[in-house]
Amino acid sequence: EAQVTQNPRYLITVTGKKLTVTCSQNMNHEYMSWYRQDPGLGLRQIYYSMNVEVTDKGDVPEGYKVSRKEKRNFPLILESPSPNQTSLYFCASSLQGYYNEQFFGPGTRLTVL
Amino acid sequence: AQTVTQSQPEMSVQEAETVTLSCTYDTSESDYYLFWYKQPPSRQMILVIRQEAYKQQNATENRFSVNFQKAAKSFSLKISDSQLGDAAMYFCAYRTNFGNEKLTFGTGTRLTIIP
Numbered sequence: 664e665a666q667v668t669q670n671p672r673y674l675i676t677v678t679g680k681k682l683t684v685t686c687s688q689n690m691n692h693e694y695m696s697w698y699r700q701d702p703g704l705g706l707r708q709i710y711y712s713m714n715v716e717v718t719d720k721g722d723v724p725e726g727y728k729v730s731r732k733e734k735r736n737f738p739l740i741l742e743s744p745s746p747n748q749t750s751l752y753f754c755a756s757s758l759q760g761y762y763n764e765q766f767f768g769p770g771t772r773l774t775v776l
Numbered sequence: 777a778q779t780v781t782q783s784q785p786e787m788s789v790q791e792a793e794t795v796t797l798s799c800t801y802d803t804s805e806s807d808y809y810l811f812w813y814k815q816p817p818s819r820q821m822i823l824v825i826r827q828e829a830y831k832q833q834n835a836t837e838n839r840f841s842v843n844f845q846k847a848a849k850s851f852s853l854k855i856s857d858s859q860l861g862d863a864a865m866y867f868c869a870y871r872t873n874f875g876n877e878k879l880t881f882g883t884g885t886r887l888t889i890i891p
Binding site for chain 2: 694696698703704705706707708711713719721722751753755759760761762764765767769770
């Protein structure tokens, strides 16, 4: 089944404790992206990747890192999480080209205490 | 930078009736795509319908259709014969053809279906 998977689905952590949210897709998509969803703000792009080893900042990159060593994986790293990073996170992927649908993972609910 | 505005935070409609969700956007580009995504309580983002900016004909997918007015930068979603399963948050989104091809989302409209 074609899908984007994220792990974990739920995470409660404390300020400053490094964490990684994994994202994997099995559709051979070049483009991958991370978004965060906050009430009243919609979804905002954190980082994106146009292909392996090609990543760049989105609209809200502060406090996050990413890597794209393999085409299928695009982990999101929070090296020192803070309470303002409490949010719902989505990974998405698509074929290259703005006309292509972005497929979303199921979301990761992160709470930073 | 592009912006997307959804001015109706909440809407409700009687089951089997028709409802229209509004979306406006701002851009200086002429080539782009517009999307409507549905987010049910499961939180999964589901594509409902898409529209290419160069196509004058409005997109239709079963009970879902759009009214795309390029000059007015308006992209509303019409849901006909509303069903209980249509209850969700609906997001309008703009995808640029340039640079990072990112999706820019509106703030969403929560749709309630009244039985």
